[in-house]
Amino acid sequence: MREIRYRAWNKQENRWATHNEQLSDVNVSTSVRAPSIMTVGSDKYDLQMFTGLKDKNGVEIYEGDFIKFWSGSESEEDAQISVVKWWVDEENNYPSFDLDHNMISNYYFESNVLSELSEWCIDFYVIGNIYEHPHLLEVSE
Secondary structure (H helix, E strand, C coil): CCCCCEEEEECCCCEECCCCCCCCCCEEECCCCCCCCEEECCCCEEEEEEEEEECCCCCEEECCEEEEEECCCCCHHHEEEEEEEEEEECCCCEEEEEECHHHCCCCCCCCCHHHHHHHCCCCEEEEEECCCCHHHHHHHC
16 A cells, blocks of 8 residues: 655745654645645745655655646747646546646647656656745746
């Protein structure tokens, strides 16, 4: 059985929590219908779940990570950047990790973008996260 892994961002100190920190004020619950993680009673930490995937360099991919991939040639003009998020497809009633479709120009994927990238072996890389690299959210604007 696979373990569910999280990483924790310390919002008060603007840093990743260490393995030695006690996250006693965080209550984690998961649900297929709700966001993947709900923090109850914690003003100190944001939690992000591990997707179970790694990028082409072996870097683990978590919610909130920015993924860079190419939608054609590997020139910088064809580079796409998007953020990993948790969502539930209401029409088909299944939960998944995916990339934010709104950040992808010329969106052409038929299903879950993150799954298609890993299935088709398209090179994709973690290039940051929403806490340490918030400027990457502006890339699509």
